[in-house]
Amino acid sequence: MLRTPICDLFRVEHPIISAPMAGSSGGELAAAVSAAGGLGMIGGSGPGPEWLREQIELVRRRTDRPFGVGFITSAPDTDQLMETALELRVPVIAHAFADPSPYIRAAADLDILTIVQVQSVELAREAANAGAAAIAAQGIEAGGHTGYTSGTLPLVPAVVDEVGDIPVVAAGGVADGRGLAAVLMLGAAGAWMGTRFVASEESISDPYAKEQIISHGADDFLLTRVYDIVNDAPFPEHVGERILRNRFTAAWHGREDEVSLRKAELARELAASLEAGDTSVRRVLAGNSAGMVRDILPAGEIVRRIVEDAEAILRSRPGELLG
Numbered sequence: 001m002l003r004t005p006i007c008d009l010f011r012v013e014h015p016i017i018s019a020p021m022a023g024s025s026g027g028e029l030a031a032a033v034s035a036a037g038g039l040g041m042i043g044g045s046g047p048g049p050e051w052l053r054e055q056i057e058l059v060r061r062r063t064d065r066p067f068g069v070g071f072i073t074s075a076p077d078t079d080q081l082m083e084t085a086l087e088l089r090v091p092v093i094a095h096a097f098a099d100p101s102p103y104i105r106a107a108a109d110l111d112i113l114t115i116v117q118v119q120s121v122e123l124a125r126e127a128a129n130a131g132a133a134a135i136a137a138q139g140i141e142a143g144g145h146t147g148y149t150s151g152t153l154p155l156v157p158a159v160v161d162e163v164g165d166i167p168v169v170a171a172g173g174v175a176d177g178r179g180l181a182a183v184l185m186l187g188a189a190g191a192w193m194g195t196r197f198v199a200s201e202e203s204i205s206d207p208y209a210k211e212q213i214i215s216h217g218a219d220d221f222l223l224t225r226v227y228d229i230v231n232d233a234p235f236p237e238h239v240g241e242r243i244l245r246n247r248f249t250a251a252w253h254g255r256e257d258e259v260s261l262r263k264a265e266l267a268r269e270l271a272a273s274l275e276a277g278d279t280s281v282r283r284v285l286a287g288n289s290a291g292m293v294r295d296i297l298p299a300g301e302i303v304r305r306i307v308e309d310a311e312a313i314l315r316s317r318p319g320e321l322l323g
C-alpha cells in the first residue's frame with residue numbers, strides 16, 4: 001500500500017487527488033474518487049452557489065469520505081462561493097490563480113484545510129507563508145489553466161525544497177501509475193490529476209471533449225491565451241490555458257495583440273460558429289497527459305489502476321535497476 005503524508009493529512013487511503021475542474025468535475029466525479037480512496041475535488045467555479053450546494057450535498061449522499069472543492073480564485077464570485085463551502089463545512093478547499101491568504105484564514109478558523117495550486121517557486125513560498133496545508137505544484141504541461149514558467153519535473157523538487165514540511169502534490173502530466181511513481185520519487189506526496197479524470201464516466205465534460213482526449217496524443221495540445229483574451233476570462237497574466245489545438249488556435253495563437261484589438265469581432269464569429277455546431281473551433285481543455293489516456297473509465301477504476309500500477313513499478317524497478 002502506498003502511504004504518504006497527504007493520506008494522514010486528508011484522511012484518505014491513496015495519494016491521489018482528482019483536480020477541481022470547472023465544467024468537468026461535479027459532485028458525481030468527486031464522490032467516485034473519494035469513495036475509491038482518493039480525494040475527490042469539485043470544480044466549484046462557474047454555475048454559482050446553488051449549483052455548488054447541490055454538488056456538495058450530492059457527494060455527501062454518495063460517500064462519507066473526505067472530499068474537497070476548488071476555486072478559480074481570480075473569478076469575481078469567489079467570495080460568494082467560499083461562503084457556501086464554509087457554511088457546508090467542506091473538509092478541504094483549494095485555491096488557484098489569486099492570493100489565497102484571506103480565504104486560508106477563514107477556512108482555518110473552521111478547521112478546514114486549504115490546498116493552494118501554484119505555478120512557480122515564488123508562489124509556493126507565498127502559499128506556505130499564508131498557511132497552506134498542502135501545495136499543488138502545477139507544471140506547464142497541465143491541462144486547463146496553468147503557468148508558463150516550469151514543467152512539473154523541475155517544479156516539484158524545487159517546491160519541495162522550498163516549503164519544508166508542507167506536503168506537495170504534483171499537478172500536470174500525471175495520468176497513470178508510471179507518473180504517480182515518478183512524482184513520488186521527486187518528493188511529491190501525491191498526484192493531482194485532471195485530464196485523466198475528464199475521461200471518466202462521472203465527469204460532466206461533454207462527450208465530445210472526452211472523445212477528443214482519448215483520440216489525441218501528447219503533441220496535440222498547446223498553451224495559449226487566445227480564448228481567454230476573446231472571452232475576457234478572469235486569469236492573471238502569468239497564466240495561459242492548455243487546450244487541444246484546433247482551427248481557432250491555428251489561426252490566432254501567436255497573434256495575441258491582434259486578437260486583443262479584434263476581440264469583439266472574434267467573439268461574435270466564435271459564438272456564431274459554435275452555435276452552428278462547428279466543432280473545429282470548440283475549446284477542449286486537457287494536458288499533454290491525454291497521450292496516455294485511451295479509454296473512458298469509471299473514476300473509481302482509474303484510482304484503483306493507477307495505485308496498483310504505481311505500487312507494482314515501485315516494487316519491481318529498484319531491483320531491475322540496481323541489480
Ligand SMILES: Cc1cc2nc3c(=O)[nH]c(=O)nc-3n(C[C@H](O)[C@H](O)[C@H](O)COP(=O)(O)O)c2cc1C
Nearest residue numbers: 019021022096142143144172173193194195285287
Ligand atoms: C478540463 C479542466 C478544467 C480545469 N479547471 C480548473 C479549475 O477550475 N480550477 C483549477 O484550479 N484548475 C483547473 N484545472 C487544472 C487542474 O487543476 C490541474 O492542474 C491539471 O488538470 C493537472 O494536469 P493534468 O491535466 O495533466 O492532470 C483544469 C484542468 C482541466 C483539464
